Amino acid sequence: MNAQPRRVEHQQTDKGNVPVYTTAVIEQPWASYAREDHATWAQLFERQQKVLVGRAAREFNENLHRFGMTPDAIPKFDDLNRVLRKTTGWELIGVEGLLPELTFFDHLANRRFPVTWWIRRPDQIDYISEPDLFHDLFGHVPLLLQPEFADYMQAYGAGGVKAHAIGADALVNLTRLYWYTVEFGLIKQNDGLRIYGSGIVSSKGESIHCLESTAPNRIGFDLMRIMRTRYRIDTYQKTYFVIDSYRQLMDATAPDFTPYYAQLAAQESIPAGTVLQSDFVYNRGTGEGWAKDGDI
Numbered sequence: 687m688n689a690q691p692r693r694v695e696h697q698q699t700d701k702g703n704v705p706v707y708t709t710a711v712i713e714q715p716w717a718s719y720a721r722e723d724h725a726t727w728a729q730l731f732e733r734q735q736k737v738l739v740g741r742a743a744r745e746f747n748e749n750l751h752r753f754g755m756t757p758d759a760i761p762k763f764d765d766l767n768r769v770l771r772k773t774t775g776w777e778l779i780g781v782e783g784l785l786p787e788l789t790f791f792d793h794l795a796n797r798r799f800p801v802t803w804w805i806r807r808p809d810q811i812d813y814i815s816e817p818d819l820f821h822d823l824f825g826h827v828p829l830l831l832q833p834e835f836a837d838y839m840q841a842y843g844a845g846g847v848k849a850h851a852i853g854a855d856a857l858v859n860l861t862r863l864y865w866y867t868v869e870f871g872l873i874k875q876n877d878g879l880r881i882y883g884s885g886i887v888s889s890k891g892e893s894i895h896c897l898e899s900t901a902p903n904r905i906g907f908d909l910m911r912i913m914r915t916r917y918r919i920d921t922y923q924k925t926y927f928v929i930d931s932y933r934q935l936m937d938a939t940a941p942d943f944t945p946y947y948a949q950l951a952a953q954e955s956i957p958a959g960t961v962l963q964s965d966f967v968y969n970r971g972t973g974e975g976w977a978k979d980g981d982i
């Protein structure tokens with residue numbers, strides 16, 4: 687049995703979770719997964735597959751099947767890469783855990799998606815504070831088969847490399863865009879609002895909350911509005927942003943962001959739960975909305 691690579695997780699300290707970053711790229715040690723790891727995958731997969739019927743974006747559910755992902759066992763990166771190579775040209779690489787931002791952006795800019803090789807322990811089944819294999823594989827990989835989204839992810843990575851050279855404020859702005867689209871985005875489809883964000887699809891509670899609770903705001907996608915909006919990492923989101931299409935993401939990130947960062951530097955950031963008069967507000971997951979400057 688070959689030794690397993692390192693499982694690099696947040697350090698639990700008295701000040702809470704402190705992220706630890708590594709840059710190693712490693713082979714998925716598929717043969718060394720324990721029965722308990724495959725059981726955790728199965729339990730999470732089956733639970734999410736049930737809750738996502740009628741809630742996840744059409745492409746998400748379709749692509750789970752196109753990849754041949756099942757609850758039977760943790761998928762092999764090599765098998766998924768065969769499908770990706772023939773379609774959008776992305777490649778999954780194994781990592782030990784969180785990557786430094788520039789390393790992460792550089793992988794995305796080269797169509798490499800970093801997937802954590804280890805899956806959460808049974809006692810972490812309902813919540814884990816950092817990306818594990820289930821979040822990365824089940825949450826992020828299905829949409830890498832959607833052409834415009836796959837292009838957006840690469841454009842995002844290239845933008846991240848540029849933002850890293852501009853400075854910390856630009857990075858904060860751009861990280862918000864990742865958070866409110868790739869991780870917690872909703873999309874308007876012909877049967878209502880649907881989920882495409884990975885942070886939501888890998889969470890049972892938030893998959894229901896984001897569409898059916900009256901608590902959160904659901905606001906039409908607006909690039910500068912998103913890049914001004916703060917977020918929390920340890921609770922359900924107070925605001926979700928809704929795109930009309932994956933194409934909209936690609937179009938929004940086509941221009942050079944340098945002037946945007948300059949404009950944002952002169953503006954206040956917006957608290958996560960705020961609704962602005964200029965927002966296009968959707969009501970619950972039905973997908974109807976109010977015209978801009980509508981009554982809120």
Ligand code: HBI
Nearest residue numbers: 783784785787790800817861864
């Ligand atoms: N590293 N492995 C991994 N996975 C992520 O999703 C990730 C990361 N490092 C940084 C990061 N995400 C976020 O800060 C991005 O917004 C850059």
Ligand code: FE
Nearest residue numbers: 817869884885
């Ligand atoms: Fe993620």
